[in-house]
Amino acid sequence: MGFFNKIAEGLKKTREKFFGNIKTLFSGRILDEDVLEELEEIMILSDVGVESTKDILEKLKERYKKEKSEDPLLLLRDIMVEHLDNKPLNLNPDKKPFVILVVGVNGTGKTTTIAKLGKLYKEKGKDVVFAAGDTFRAAAIEQLKEWGKRLNINVIAHSHGSDAAAVAYDALNHAISKNKDVVIIDTAGRLHTKSNLMEELKKIKRVIQKVIPDAPHEILLVLDGTTGQNGIIQAKVFKEAIDLSGIAITKLDGTAKGGIAFAINQELKIPIKLIGVGEKAEDLQIFDPEMYCNALLGIEE
Amino acid sequence: MFDSIQKKLSKAFKSLKGQGKLSEKNIKDAVKTVKMSLLEADVNYKVVKEFVEKVKEKALGKEVLESLTPDQEFIRIVRDELIELMGGNEKPKLNISRRPAYIMLVGLQGSGKTTHAAKLAKYFKKQGKAPLLVAADTYRPAAIDQLVQLGKQIEVPVFTGDRKNAINIVKEAMDHAEKLVHDIVILDTAGRLHIDENMMQELEEIKKITQPDEILMVVDAMIGQDAVNSAKEFNNRLELDGFIISKLDGDARGGVIISIRQVTQKPIKFVGVGEKVDDLELFYPERYASRILGMGDVLSLIEKV
Numbered sequence: 082m083g084f085f086n087k088i089a090e091g092l093k094k095t096r097e098k099f100f101g102n103i104k105t106l107f108s109g110r111i112l113d114e115d116v117l118e119e120l121e122e123i124m125i126l127s128d129v130g131v132e133s134t135k136d137i138l139e140k141l142k143e144r145y146k147k148e149k150s151e152d153p154l155l156l157l158r159d160i161m162v163e164h165l166d167n168k169p170l171n172l173n174p175d176k177k178p179f180v181i182l183v184v185g186v187n188g189t190g191k192t193t194t195i196a197k198l199g200k201l202y203k204e205k206g207k208d209v210v211f212a213a214g215d216t217f218r219a220a221a222i223e224q225l226k227e228w229g230k231r232l233n234i235n236v237i238a239h240s241h242g243s244d245a246a247a248v249a250y251d252a253l254n255h256a257i258s259k260n261k262d263v264v265i266i267d268t269a270g271r272l273h274t275k276s277n278l279m280e281e282l283k284k285i286k287r288v289i290q291k292v293i294p295d296a297p298h299e300i301l302l303v304l305d306g307t308t309g310q311n312g313i314i315q316a317k318v319f320k321e322a323i324d325l326s327g328i329a330i331t332k333l334d335g336t337a338k339g340g341i342a343f344a345i346n347q348e349l350k351i352p353i354k355l356i357g358v359g360e361k362a363e364d365l366q367i368f369d370p371e372m373y374c375n376a377l378l379g380i381e382e
Numbered sequence: 383m384f385d386s387i388q389k390k391l392s393k394a395f396k397s398l399k400g401q402g403k404l405s406e407k408n409i410k411d412a413v414k415t416v417k418m419s420l421l422e423a424d425v426n427y428k429v430v431k432e433f434v435e436k437v438k439e440k441a442l443g444k445e446v447l448e449s450l451t452p453d454q455e456f457i458r459i460v461r462d463e464l465i466e467l468m469g470g471n472e473k474p475k476l477n478i479s480r481r482p483a484y485i486m487l488v489g490l491q492g493s494g495k496t497t498h499a500a501k502l503a504k505y506f507k508k509q510g511k512a513p514l515l516v517a518a519d520t521y522r523p524a525a526i527d528q529l530v531q532l533g534k535q536i537e538v539p540v541f542t543g544d545r546k547n548a549i550n551i552v553k554e555a556m557d558h559a560e561k562l563v564h565d566i567v568i569l570d571t572a573g574r575l576h577i578d579e580n581m582m583q584e585l586e587e588i589k590k591i592t593q594p595d596e597i598l599m600v601v602d603a604m605i606g607q608d609a610v611n612s613a614k615e616f617n618n619r620l621e622l623d624g625f626i627i628s629k630l631d632g633d634a635r636g637g638v639i640i641s642i643r644q645v646t647q648k649p650i651k652f653v654g655v656g657e658k659v660d661d662l663e664l665f666y667p668e669r670y671a672s673r674i675l676g677m678g679d680v681l682s683l684i685e686k687v
């Protein structure tokens with residue numbers, strides 16, 4: 082089942098329960114104050130945030146007059162799509178090994194997304210290795226090892242409580258010596274407010290660059306799709322600390338819309354690259370701006 | 383990004399100097415400021431709408447006390463209303479009279495259930511009780527290992543049973559608890575979406591078997607607008623006894639506290655303030671009113687008045 086279908090299915094259940102059908106609600110209506118307020122409500126309820134919503138609705142008003150659009154909702158969708166960077170994840174990188182560092186606050190879905198990415202690259206014929214860089218949380222290493230076993234992917238791990246940077250270091254050297262294509266490094270969940278833990282991330286990055294100067298080639302922030310406005314601060318602080326090349330939004334198989342990722346893309350220019358739609362290894366989709374905006378606004382294709 | 387609400391409010395009230403009463407017209411900007419602030423704190427859109435109506439009602443016609451400026455008077459009304467919404471002066475309390483008593487933790491994926499199962503076990507152990515942890519998450523890779531390791535850390539036994547079927551594990555754990563005279567049994571369950579019918583039925587089944595004294599939903603403090611949907615659904619299915627808000631050690635404003643309390647009318651009982659097993663606190667509403675509004679000092683100022 083594709084991303085949109087799966088989300089649409091989830092949304093349909095929600096919509097029946099909470100909203101009613103949005104598509105038919107808007108077509109043929111003119112963009113008056115009532116409609117604007119309804120659109121504002123949809124966007125804020127999707128976690129797009131007050132500021133971004135205001136900006137986008139301003140643009141909508143402007144364009145609606147100029148373009149004499151039939152359906153304010155569809156025009157809104159188009160405007161939102163235009164505001165999203167579209168820089169897909171590189172599935173056939175020339176760098177070898179291609180190094181992906183995965184970061185984020187606690188419990189967002191980092192380890193699971195790594196498993197999903199491992200499967201994705203493996204299916205492209207790449208030889209993948211995981212680095213168990215979460216040496217802090219109870220059984221985080223065992224969790225990644227279990228995924229490694231299921232996917233038949235090698236996991237480089239040290240013991241609980243050891244230095245995360247050293248794990249990354251070993252994994253890179255292992256990948257170089259064994260001619261691996263992709264290294265994906267897990268890290269412990271950390272709140273962006275804990276400066277010592279953010280320092281630890283910088284150290285991991287420095288150590289990676291000691292082995293491979295232009296790595297990591299991707300630094301992905303994994304963002305829980307249910308996250309509210311705090312997501313912007315998270316992204317900002319992680320970006321300042323280690324720079325970010327993209328976002329993976331998880332848990333979009335639920336009823337949350339992940340609108341905060343939109344606001345982050347708009348404000349911080351960090352592109353959304355991946356969408357998590359379930360707990361299984363195959364529940365990962367390459368980000369598609371139009372599908373995402375449709376799902377966010379509850380538009381059926 | 384979040385300008386201090388104080389600054390915004392005093393701007394909104396600048397024109398009010400010297401006027402004695404709060405009126406529809408002179409509080410318009412202030413109401414808008416509060417509305418924005420609550421939305422930025424992730425309080426649910428619909429809840430915010432109701433809330434500002436109520437605040438407006440309370441504020442209109444109010445005489446501004448001699449010692450307070452109008453913005454302080456207004457914010458006092460807002461603050462009091464927020465605290466009321468969060469449960470007022472009610473003391474956080476668990477109803478655990480049976481022996482053994484059962485506490486069941488439920489919630490969305492990654493919210494902090496397993497960590498809080500361990501935190502609660504430690505909390506009871508410190509009170510001289512003999513808790514038993516039950517690992518009923520048979521889905522997430524290494525979920526059982528996680529609880530086992532946490533149990534070892536706090537020296538509380540963890541029942542893992544066949545590690546395959548949550549219902550069986552729970553049934554066996556009940557026998558086990560009776561035999562070994564544990565007084566509190568804490569059930570960790572797998573994270574699940576509220577729209578996952580099979581998984582929600584599993585929880586209903588566990589509830590039926592154990593008749594828990596407390597069913598607590600663990601909710602991530604960083605959650606946004608959708609919090610009301612999941613909380614409502616978990617509450618509809620399970621009749622929750624309350625909530626634990628996790629990850630409040632960050633800088634999330636925690637508007638979810640207002641949202642879920644408002645839509646379920648169930649109390650927040652604990653808050654999680656860190657990853658370690660001791661990072662658990664009882665919930666006291668007054669502490670969170672200013673946080674949700676994104677303001678610090680104004681409240682202590684009012685307190686002194």
Ligand SMILES: Nc1nc2c(ncn2[C@@H]2O[C@H](COP(=O)(O)OP(=O)(O)OP(=O)(O)O)[C@@H](O)[C@H]2O)c(=O)[nH]1
Nearest residue numbers: 187188189190191192193270332357358359491492
């Ligand atoms: N429904 C759903 N659940 C997900 C998704 N991605 C991850 N999860 C679940 O979310 C929970 C947390 O996932 P993890 O991968 O352990 O998260 P993490 O960020 O590594 O967590 P920490 O390492 O503790 O910070 C698990 O129960 C996962 O099965 C998703 O896309 N959809």
Ligand SMILES: Nc1nc2c(ncn2[C@@H]2O[C@H](COP(=O)(O)OP(=O)(O)OP(=O)(O)O)[C@@H](O)[C@H]2O)c(=O)[nH]1
Nearest residue numbers: 187188491492493494495496497573629654655656
């Ligand atoms: N900073 C902080 N982290 C927390 C808190 N509570 C839990 N965590 C972290 O959040 C992540 C998820 O916690 P878990 O206890 O595994 O969550 P869960 O609900 O059991 O997850 P699933 O079983 O996958 O659904 C872990 O990294 C925990 O260390 C808290 O109060 N503060």
Ligand SMILES: [Mg+2]
Nearest residue numbers: 191192215221
């Ligand atoms: Mg992890």
Ligand SMILES: [Mg+2]
Nearest residue numbers: 495496519525
């Ligand atoms: Mg768990």
